Amino acid sequence: MELHQLNVALGALQVLRSNVSQVFESLGNGLRSDHGEDLKESKFIIELQDLLSTVNVNLRDVEQAVSNLQSPPGAFSLGNTTYLSQETTQERQALYSQLVNSYKWTDKIHDYSNLAVSLLSQNSLKRSYTSSGSAKRRRTQTSSHNVLPEAVDNLIVSIDRLYSDMSITPSRPFTTNAILQITLGRVLKAVISLKGLMIEWVFVKGFNEILDLWTESRHRVFRKVTENAHAAMLHFYSPTLPELAVKSFMTWLHSYINLFNEPCKRCGSHIHANLPPTWRDFRTLEAFHEECKH
Ligand SMILES: [Zn+2]
Structure with missing residues (x-):
């Protein structure tokens, strides 16, 4: 759910950025031949006004989407190791953030390996390894990239x-x-x-x-x-x-x-x-x- 809202916000931001660049593009090009001969200045101004009001709407969308987002939970705390961040020696100050990062990594690895285990245990190929009793069957199991x-x-x-x-x-x-x-x-x-x-x-x-x-x-x-x-x-x-x-x-x-x-x-x-x-x-x-x- 949170991820969905983040996606919505990023999408709104993208639309805003794209339309803002259109304003600048139109402004940068100035009067063009397709504005015609008569009243070309006012046509140009109307075009800019249109673009700007679109940007206004987009900006409102972004603000709306951002207000729906939850702010991330506070700093990551790893018990007593938090004191590492209070280290006064320059070269040791970075230790805490590195520790947090490696903690996150191991956490992720743990998650992924759990997923991998459940996926691999569903693999139907596994059965043909375990259910083979005969010698003939065993011979076909020699590694497929180690053959004469x-x-x-x-x-x-x-x-x-x-x-x-x-x-x-x-x-x-x-x-x-x-x-x-x-x-x-x-x-x-x-x-x-x-x-x-x-x-x-x-x-x-x-x-x-x-x-x-x-x-x-x-x-x-x-x-x-x-x-x-x-x-x-x-x-x-x-x-x-x-x-x-x-x-x-x-x-x-x-x-x-x-x-x-x-x-x-x-x-x-x-x-x-x-x-x-x-x-x-x-x-x-x-x-x-x-x-x-x-
Ligand atoms: Zn076809």
Whole structure:
């Protein structure tokens, strides 16, 4: 509630500031051509009067909003340590405020860790760790970023075979972890950096662009697809089933084969805000515009 009122006050202040700057802008510009020829001075004055009366209203709003705010509770007291603030030595005077700050920090950390604990205990992934009894199950739990290069290569080969219009070429410029270069039809190229079997980073570029691990595409459409690929990478990530995660991601990425000819599932058109449907549903792989996906 308090926060809401603070928001209202800040909003009112923002409106006031913006309208005050309009007064100065109008004043600074002086007479303009759109004031016409006849009576231009009085038109200008009326404009200023209008702006000023708006500012007056805004100011009243700010005062109103501020009067609704509660003043913050008095100084923060930490028991006997308060006496630290009465220290006469110059370099020790700052101690008390530092102490208060660190106290606030620990308090916050406490709050956040409580929240984290309750969130993590709801995590459904946890069950697959604890309910596994068989040896086979245990083997799949080895960390997804600590796997043999051969295992990664085998997976890549098997995924590569699934699609005739998508080629995946692994390379290892930085020793063990693989970099995958993907060419999807004549639509796009992508570079994926893996850490073991975990997808660590993705860049999507146009078919005619040069691929590397550091630069974004020149085209907005592929930057958007890159952004969505990052969301997909996180969505499909699974520490317990890393192979499935990579496969699902690739299936999703492959659905961009129709990036430029599939209409949006929601609005039915091809172009919206100068872009084709750049979103693909994680489950159904249907195409949506960014604005139509919800
Ligand atoms: Zn649409």
